Amino acid sequence: MNARNAPRAQAQGLVVREPGEAAGYGPRAVLVSLTAAGHQLVEQSVDVVLGREARLVGGLSQAERETLVGLLDKLLADVRRQMAGQEGAGEDRGDRTDP
Known part of the structure; x- marks a missing residue:
């Protein structure tokens, strides 16, 4: 995820952003973590991709x-x-x- 997409994902409740300085990173660093909704979306996306892959090579x-x-x-x-x-x-x- 890049800095441009993080605010939108945060607004959608998919990620949380926290200052990275507390974790020992520089003052400009931001830690981005998936929320439960973000994890669910990733799982759904993986399922879709794997299904498409299976159909693609099915023949x-x-x-x-x-x-x-x-x-x-x-x-x-x-x-x-x-x-x-x-x-x-x-x-x-x-x-x-x-x-």
Whole structure:
């Protein structure tokens, strides 16, 4: 959660915000914790995501699912390597909109 979303989530009763200084953080730090309603929303969201995932791969055999997992793991590892190589290097991250 970022500083922009925390006030809205707090207004909705999903989080509480407390000064972080009492917990040993700097004077500008704010601790954000989920309320019971926030935890409930997370659980509901996880259930929805897992249901969608199950439907998405429902047409694949177990072997095909294992192949998919392996390929996705390989892709994720490659993306992480690329991102690590770009940290602080000032390289183009592909976020330009021109061709």
